[in-house]
Amino acid sequence: MDDIDPTEGRLHRLRGRLSRSQNAVGRSLLGLLGGGDLDEDSWEEVEDTLLVADLGSAATGEIVATLREQMAVRNVRSESEARALLREVLIDQLTPSFDRSIRALPHGDRPSVLLVVGVNGTGKTTTTGKLARVLVADGRRVVLGAADTFRAAAADQLQTWAERVGADVVRGKEGADPAAVAFDAVSRGIADGVDCVLVDTAGRLHTKTGLMDELGKVKRVIEKKAPVDDVLLVLDATIGQNGLAQARVFAQVVDITGVVLTKLDGTAKGGIVFQVQRELGVPVKLVGLGEGADDLAPFDPAAFVDALLG
Structure with missing residues:
Protein backbone atom coordinates (compact mmCIF):
# COMPACT_ATOMS: atom_id res chain seq x y z
CA MET A 1 0.00 0.00 0.00
CA LEU A 94 -12.93 32.23 -13.33
CA THR A 95 -16.18 32.46 -11.31
CA PRO A 96 -14.85 31.91 -7.78
CA SER A 97 -18.43 31.31 -6.58
CA PHE A 98 -18.60 27.91 -8.35
CA ASP A 99 -18.91 24.90 -6.04
CA ARG A 100 -15.73 22.97 -6.77
CA SER A 101 -16.21 20.21 -4.22
CA ILE A 102 -16.11 16.61 -5.44
CA ARG A 103 -19.45 15.11 -4.43
CA ALA A 104 -18.02 11.98 -2.87
CA LEU A 105 -19.82 11.84 0.48
CA PRO A 106 -22.15 8.88 1.08
CA HIS A 107 -25.92 9.34 1.44
CA GLY A 108 -26.94 7.40 4.52
CA ASP A 109 -27.89 4.08 2.95
CA ARG A 110 -25.89 4.33 -0.26
CA PRO A 111 -22.56 5.54 -1.63
CA SER A 112 -22.10 8.60 -3.77
CA VAL A 113 -21.57 7.74 -7.45
CA LEU A 114 -19.08 9.55 -9.66
CA LEU A 115 -18.89 9.03 -13.41
CA VAL A 116 -15.58 9.85 -15.12
CA VAL A 117 -15.94 10.59 -18.84
CA GLY A 118 -13.64 11.83 -21.60
CA VAL A 119 -11.84 10.87 -24.78
CA ASN A 120 -9.35 8.02 -24.55
CA GLY A 121 -5.83 9.36 -24.31
CA THR A 122 -6.69 12.37 -22.16
CA GLY A 123 -5.60 10.59 -18.99
CA LYS A 124 -9.11 9.52 -18.00
CA THR A 125 -8.30 6.16 -16.40
CA THR A 126 -5.20 7.58 -14.72
CA THR A 127 -7.30 10.45 -13.37
CA THR A 128 -9.83 7.97 -11.97
CA GLY A 129 -6.96 6.21 -10.18
CA LYS A 130 -5.51 9.45 -8.86
CA LEU A 131 -8.93 10.59 -7.68
CA ALA A 132 -9.36 7.28 -5.83
CA ARG A 133 -6.06 8.05 -4.03
CA VAL A 134 -7.32 11.50 -3.04
CA LEU A 135 -10.55 10.04 -1.64
CA VAL A 136 -8.77 7.23 0.21
CA ALA A 137 -6.31 9.75 1.66
CA ASP A 138 -9.33 11.70 2.92
CA GLY A 139 -10.57 8.59 4.69
CA ARG A 140 -13.21 7.38 2.20
CA ARG A 141 -13.86 3.76 1.25
CA VAL A 142 -13.96 3.47 -2.52
CA VAL A 143 -15.06 0.97 -5.19
CA LEU A 144 -13.84 1.47 -8.76
CA GLY A 145 -15.91 0.37 -11.75
CA ALA A 146 -13.92 -0.48 -14.90
CA ALA A 147 -16.66 0.29 -17.42
CA ASP A 148 -14.19 1.09 -20.20
CA THR A 149 -14.51 -2.51 -21.40
CA PHE A 150 -13.20 -1.93 -24.92
CA ARG A 151 -9.62 -1.59 -23.78
CA ALA A 152 -8.39 -4.46 -21.62
CA ALA A 153 -5.52 -2.17 -20.66
CA ALA A 154 -7.95 0.27 -19.05
CA ALA A 155 -9.27 -2.32 -16.58
CA ASP A 156 -5.75 -3.57 -15.84
CA GLN A 157 -4.58 -0.02 -15.25
CA LEU A 158 -7.49 0.67 -12.90
CA GLN A 159 -6.79 -2.56 -11.02
CA THR A 160 -3.18 -1.46 -10.46
CA TRP A 161 -4.24 1.94 -9.12
CA ALA A 162 -6.80 0.28 -6.85
CA GLU A 163 -4.32 -2.20 -5.41
CA ARG A 164 -1.93 0.61 -4.57
CA VAL A 165 -4.53 2.36 -2.42
CA GLY A 166 -6.60 -0.55 -1.14
CA ALA A 167 -9.78 -0.01 -3.17
CA ASP A 168 -11.86 -2.75 -4.81
CA VAL A 169 -12.36 -2.95 -8.57
CA VAL A 170 -15.37 -4.35 -10.38
CA ARG A 171 -14.57 -5.33 -13.94
CA GLY A 172 -16.16 -7.40 -16.70
CA LYS A 173 -14.76 -9.48 -19.53
CA GLU A 174 -13.19 -7.59 -22.41
CA GLY A 175 -16.03 -6.28 -24.58
CA ALA A 176 -18.60 -6.74 -21.80
CA ASP A 177 -21.52 -4.33 -21.66
CA PRO A 178 -20.17 -1.15 -19.98
CA ALA A 179 -23.55 -0.38 -18.40
CA ALA A 180 -23.66 -3.84 -16.80
CA VAL A 181 -20.19 -3.35 -15.30
CA ALA A 182 -21.16 0.09 -13.99
CA PHE A 183 -24.36 -1.38 -12.49
CA ASP A 184 -22.37 -4.17 -10.80
CA ALA A 185 -19.90 -1.66 -9.38
CA VAL A 186 -22.67 0.42 -7.84
CA SER A 187 -24.40 -2.72 -6.53
CA ARG A 188 -21.13 -3.81 -4.93
CA GLY A 189 -20.65 -0.36 -3.41
CA ILE A 190 -24.12 -0.49 -1.86
CA ALA A 191 -23.65 -4.08 -0.59
CA ASP A 192 -20.25 -3.30 0.95
CA GLY A 193 -21.40 -0.01 2.45
CA VAL A 194 -18.59 2.02 0.87
CA ASP A 195 -18.57 5.83 0.69
CA CYS A 196 -18.04 6.30 -3.00
CA VAL A 197 -18.18 4.44 -6.32
CA LEU A 198 -16.00 5.80 -9.14
CA VAL A 199 -16.92 4.58 -12.62
CA ASP A 200 -14.40 4.90 -15.47
CA THR A 201 -16.17 4.96 -18.85
CA ALA A 202 -15.06 4.39 -22.44
CA GLY A 203 -14.20 7.45 -24.47
CA ARG A 204 -14.29 6.40 -28.08
CA LEU A 205 -15.23 9.38 -30.20
CA HIS A 206 -15.33 7.57 -33.55
CA THR A 207 -19.05 8.21 -33.86
CA LYS A 208 -20.94 10.67 -31.78
CA THR A 209 -24.09 8.55 -31.78
CA GLY A 210 -22.24 5.46 -30.54
CA LEU A 211 -20.73 7.42 -27.69
CA MET A 212 -24.05 9.07 -26.86
CA ASP A 213 -25.98 5.83 -26.78
CA GLU A 214 -23.39 4.15 -24.63
CA LEU A 215 -22.80 6.89 -22.07
CA GLY A 216 -26.49 7.66 -21.88
CA LYS A 217 -27.18 3.99 -21.22
CA VAL A 218 -24.45 3.71 -18.55
CA LYS A 219 -25.97 6.62 -16.66
CA ARG A 220 -29.55 5.35 -17.03
CA VAL A 221 -28.65 1.86 -15.83
CA ILE A 222 -26.65 3.15 -12.83
CA GLU A 223 -29.60 5.31 -11.85
CA LYS A 224 -31.77 2.21 -11.45
CA LYS A 225 -29.59 1.63 -8.39
CA ALA A 226 -28.53 5.08 -7.23
CA PRO A 227 -28.38 8.68 -8.50
CA VAL A 228 -25.16 9.88 -10.13
CA ASP A 229 -23.74 12.69 -7.97
CA ASP A 230 -20.91 13.99 -10.12
CA VAL A 231 -20.05 13.61 -13.81
CA LEU A 232 -16.44 14.64 -14.29
CA LEU A 233 -15.17 15.35 -17.80
CA VAL A 234 -11.44 14.78 -18.23
CA LEU A 235 -9.82 17.07 -20.79
CA ASP A 236 -6.21 17.35 -21.89
CA ALA A 237 -5.16 20.99 -21.40
CA THR A 238 -2.54 20.80 -24.14
CA ILE A 239 -5.00 20.30 -27.01
CA GLY A 240 -6.63 23.71 -26.84
CA GLN A 241 -9.54 24.32 -29.19
CA ASN A 242 -9.81 20.65 -30.13
CA GLY A 243 -10.51 19.84 -26.48
CA LEU A 244 -13.41 22.26 -26.48
CA ALA A 245 -14.99 20.52 -29.46
CA GLN A 246 -14.72 17.24 -27.52
CA ALA A 247 -16.17 18.88 -24.42
CA ARG A 248 -19.24 19.99 -26.34
CA VAL A 249 -19.94 16.45 -27.55
CA PHE A 250 -19.78 15.05 -24.01
CA ALA A 251 -21.87 17.91 -22.63
CA GLN A 252 -24.62 16.96 -25.09
CA VAL A 253 -24.57 13.34 -23.92
CA VAL A 254 -24.44 13.62 -20.14
CA ASP A 255 -24.92 16.48 -17.72
CA ILE A 256 -21.34 17.32 -16.89
CA THR A 257 -20.99 18.71 -13.37
CA GLY A 258 -17.26 19.40 -13.34
CA VAL A 259 -14.07 19.28 -15.39
CA VAL A 260 -10.67 17.77 -14.67
CA LEU A 261 -7.93 19.39 -16.75
CA THR A 262 -4.91 17.12 -17.13
CA LYS A 263 -1.39 18.03 -18.32
CA LEU A 264 -1.80 21.62 -17.23
CA ASP A 265 1.93 21.70 -16.45
CA GLY A 266 2.67 20.89 -20.09
CA THR A 267 1.00 23.90 -21.64
CA ALA A 268 2.07 27.50 -21.88
CA LYS A 269 -1.58 28.23 -22.50
CA GLY A 270 -3.32 28.03 -19.15
CA GLY A 271 -6.07 30.14 -20.64
CA ILE A 272 -7.95 26.99 -21.64
CA VAL A 273 -9.33 26.94 -18.06
CA PHE A 274 -11.21 30.17 -18.76
CA GLN A 275 -12.65 28.87 -22.02
CA VAL A 276 -13.74 25.50 -20.70
CA GLN A 277 -15.68 26.97 -17.79
CA ARG A 278 -17.26 29.55 -20.00
CA GLU A 279 -18.18 27.09 -22.71
CA LEU A 280 -19.68 24.46 -20.40
CA GLY A 281 -20.93 26.62 -17.55
CA VAL A 282 -19.46 24.19 -15.02
CA PRO A 283 -16.39 24.52 -12.78
CA VAL A 284 -12.94 23.13 -13.31
CA LYS A 285 -12.78 21.06 -10.11
CA LEU A 286 -9.40 19.35 -10.39
CA VAL A 287 -6.19 19.85 -12.33
CA GLY A 288 -3.47 17.36 -13.22
CA LEU A 289 0.01 18.80 -13.00
CA GLY A 290 2.35 16.01 -13.88
CA GLU A 291 2.96 12.28 -14.09
CA GLY A 292 3.22 11.62 -10.35
CA ALA A 293 0.54 9.62 -8.55
CA ASP A 294 -0.28 12.59 -6.32
CA ASP A 295 -0.19 15.31 -8.96
CA LEU A 296 -3.96 15.78 -9.01
CA ALA A 297 -4.92 18.98 -7.19
CA PRO A 298 -8.15 20.75 -6.32
CA PHE A 299 -8.49 23.78 -8.59
CA ASP A 300 -8.28 27.13 -6.84
CA PRO A 301 -8.83 30.22 -9.06
CA ALA A 302 -6.70 32.56 -6.90
CA ALA A 303 -3.74 30.16 -6.69
CA PHE A 304 -4.03 29.51 -10.43
CA VAL A 305 -4.03 33.21 -11.33
CA ASP A 306 -1.03 33.79 -9.04
CA ALA A 307 0.85 31.05 -10.88
CA LEU A 308 -0.21 32.58 -14.20
CA LEU A 309 1.14 35.98 -13.18
CA GLY A 310 4.39 34.42 -11.92
Missing part, protein backbone atom coordinates in the same frame (compact mmCIF):
# COMPACT_ATOMS: atom_id res chain seq x y z
CA ASP A 2 1.28 3.43 -0.91
CA ASP A 3 1.79 6.44 1.29
CA ILE A 4 -0.32 9.20 -0.23
CA ASP A 5 0.57 12.89 -0.11
CA PRO A 6 -1.96 14.98 1.81
CA THR A 7 -4.37 16.78 -0.51
CA GLU A 8 -4.19 20.05 1.39
CA GLY A 9 -1.96 22.61 -0.30
CA ARG A 10 -1.27 20.50 -3.38
CA LEU A 11 -1.86 23.32 -5.82
CA HIS A 12 0.61 25.50 -3.95
CA ARG A 13 3.23 22.75 -3.92
CA LEU A 14 2.72 22.35 -7.64
CA ARG A 15 2.69 26.05 -8.31
CA GLY A 16 6.35 26.18 -9.27
CA ARG A 17 5.72 23.60 -11.96
CA LEU A 18 2.75 25.57 -13.24
CA SER A 19 4.33 28.99 -13.23
CA ARG A 20 7.51 27.89 -15.01
CA SER A 21 5.58 27.22 -18.16
CA GLN A 22 2.97 29.90 -17.79
CA ASN A 23 4.20 33.16 -16.39
CA ALA A 24 5.38 34.36 -19.80
CA VAL A 25 1.75 35.43 -20.22
CA GLY A 26 1.78 37.30 -16.92
CA ARG A 27 5.10 38.97 -17.65
CA SER A 28 4.05 40.33 -21.01
CA LEU A 29 0.68 41.56 -19.66
CA LEU A 30 2.28 43.30 -16.68
CA GLY A 31 4.89 44.81 -18.95
CA LEU A 32 2.16 46.29 -21.11
CA LEU A 33 -0.15 47.46 -18.31
CA GLY A 34 2.44 48.63 -15.81
CA GLY A 35 3.10 51.97 -17.45
CA GLY A 36 -0.45 53.27 -17.16
CA ASP A 37 -1.87 55.10 -20.21
CA LEU A 38 -2.02 52.60 -23.07
CA ASP A 39 -2.50 53.54 -26.69
CA GLU A 40 -4.63 51.49 -29.08
CA ASP A 41 -1.65 49.45 -30.26
CA SER A 42 -0.83 48.46 -26.68
CA TRP A 43 -4.43 47.41 -26.01
CA GLU A 44 -4.29 45.31 -29.15
CA GLU A 45 -1.16 43.64 -27.80
CA VAL A 46 -2.91 42.94 -24.49
CA GLU A 47 -5.72 41.32 -26.46
CA ASP A 48 -3.34 39.28 -28.61
CA THR A 49 -1.46 38.07 -25.52
CA LEU A 50 -4.69 36.77 -23.99
CA LEU A 51 -5.83 35.14 -27.23
CA VAL A 52 -2.48 33.42 -27.74
CA ALA A 53 -2.77 32.06 -24.20
CA ASP A 54 -6.00 30.30 -25.24
CA LEU A 55 -8.46 32.40 -23.23
CA GLY A 56 -10.79 32.58 -26.21
CA SER A 57 -12.36 35.65 -27.76
CA ALA A 58 -15.35 36.01 -25.40
CA ALA A 59 -13.33 35.99 -22.16
CA THR A 60 -10.60 38.12 -23.76
CA GLY A 61 -13.13 40.76 -24.85
CA GLU A 62 -14.60 40.99 -21.35
CA ILE A 63 -11.22 41.11 -19.63
CA VAL A 64 -9.91 43.86 -21.94
CA ALA A 65 -13.09 45.92 -21.53
CA THR A 66 -12.90 45.67 -17.71
CA LEU A 67 -9.18 46.48 -17.70
CA ARG A 68 -9.64 49.54 -19.91
CA GLU A 69 -12.39 50.87 -17.70
CA GLN A 70 -10.65 50.14 -14.38
CA MET A 71 -7.20 51.35 -15.48
CA ALA A 72 -8.75 54.77 -16.05
CA VAL A 73 -10.93 54.76 -12.92
CA ARG A 74 -8.10 53.65 -10.64
CA ASN A 75 -5.43 55.67 -12.36
CA VAL A 76 -3.05 52.70 -12.54
CA ARG A 77 0.54 53.91 -12.80
CA SER A 78 2.81 51.11 -11.56
CA GLU A 79 3.36 47.45 -12.24
CA SER A 80 2.18 46.50 -8.74
CA GLU A 81 -1.09 48.39 -9.22
CA ALA A 82 -1.50 46.76 -12.64
CA ARG A 83 -0.82 43.36 -11.12
CA ALA A 84 -3.44 43.82 -8.39
CA LEU A 85 -6.04 44.86 -10.95
CA LEU A 86 -5.18 42.11 -13.41
CA ARG A 87 -5.28 39.51 -10.62
CA GLU A 88 -8.72 40.68 -9.53
CA VAL A 89 -10.14 40.72 -13.07
CA LEU A 90 -8.75 37.27 -13.96
CA ILE A 91 -9.96 35.64 -10.73
CA ASP A 92 -13.39 37.14 -11.26
CA GLN A 93 -13.46 35.72 -14.81
